Amino acid sequence: MGGNDLLKGLKVLENSLLGPGLVGTFLSDLGAEVIKVESPSGDYIRQMTWPIIQGDSLLHLHTHRGKRSVAINLKDEDGAKIYRNLLEKTDVVVEAMRPGTLERLGFGFDELVKINPKIVFCTISGYGATGPYRDLPSHGIAYDTWAGLIEPVVDEDGFKRIPSMPNIGINVGPMLAALGILAAVINARETGQGKQIEVAQSDAAAYADWYRIETHRAYLRPENEVTGNPSDDYERRAPGLAGMWEGVRYQIYETLDGHILFMASEKAFWKNFCEGISRMDLFERWPGSQYADHARNNVELHE
Incomplete structure (x- = not known):
């Protein structure tokens, strides 16, 4: 068995917008079957940033490699029925957007376990499911700034610029979420009970800087x-x-x-x-x- 089929048979429904979709990508890399569920208008990550390669952004090609995608209108009765049918055969649901989005559409964790008692539900967002920043929109560098990782670069004219550096929270957060999902899947299979977990990418950025913070x-x-x-x-x-x-x-x-x-x-x-x-x-x-x-x-x- 190769490294890319270790999770063969694991079925994941990923409801994602932009970068947090890396959660499903890491699972897909290990062999999970990941279906990316999008609204009828699609995910604008396909045209976001640069470069654009044969019509799709590099960001999209990297973040959503190895997945299938389907457009479903969860606000529509027919769309909700299709989604329920998918849930019956799904092991993991990923909510990679602001927390509470699926609950507002009638698919919060309490509803999911009624459909599938062993389902694992993971929410990954910028600032977590609680607290004053809960509903704030944000992008990758915001998580690292919140965590204290960012120092502006000053150019020769004295202007402050965004530094050239790898985004930490937006990459480490999905890794931690994928790790938590796998632990939850093992537990759900042993106990027959679903699990709910949540990850904040800002917290993940701070975790990556633990040595400086703890010192x-x-x-x-x-x-x-x-x-x-x-x-x-x-x-x-x-x-x-x-x-x-x-x-x-x-x-x-x-x-x-x-x-x-x-x-x-x-x-x-x-x-x-x-x-x-x-x-x-x-x-x-x-x-x-x-x-x-x-x-x-x-x-x-x-x-």
């Missing part, structure tokens, strides 16, 4: 309880990768043809590097510790 929180505690690394004489460093900015053996350096990431942080790797460039004198002078010692502010070694 900030840890530093709120007394200094005698939370210290730095032994190789730094227990001095606290800045949270996250900012703590590496003063590093020498864990740093980015300019080269003749670009830049290189140098990572000789552990003692063994640092020794191998010094041997490789025939500069064991460097290792003898700064052997480092058994920990991830990054030789902070060592100007001589930096040069």
Whole structure:
């Protein structure tokens, strides 16, 4: 059995608009049968952003690969009947849009389990099913901004621009949702009872930055309880990768043809590097510790 048929037989109905549809994509990549249900007007992701490849956007081709799609008017009696028939043979329903959309159309979780008692219902949205941001519309970079991941880029004229960076929440959120769905499917098959789960892409973005966030929180505690690394004489460093900015053996350096990431942080790797460039004198002078010692502010070694 190959990696793309591990979920063979799993049937998914995905009600999606734009990027959150990656939930079904990850399941489809593993062999699930995913039907993307759209309104009669369709999903405008097909013409959103650039480039457009033979009439469809790259965003659509990536986000909805491996799926079948069908247009159903859930506000119409005939459309609702078609949808109910699909639900009877479905394992998973994905609501990849603002929370409560399907419930307003008569297909909330309580109604779904009446049709199919073992169904798994997953809602993925920007800001979750509760709280003041619940009904706000948003796009990918908004989740990362909410999570504190975004810093504007200032150009030579002083204008602030959106940074060039991968979108975190819009990609990590669907991954976490897919993981939760698979756990819920296993549980539903064992217990015979359906499950409801929900994921906020803004929360997923914050989760991806957990190390920096949790270090900030840890530093709120007394200094005698939370210290730095032994190789730094227990001095606290800045949270996250900012703590590496003063590093020498864990740093980015300019080269003749670009830049290189140098990572000789552990003692063994640092020794191998010094041997490789025939500069064991460097290792003898700064052997480092058994920990991830990054030789902070060592100007001589930096040069």
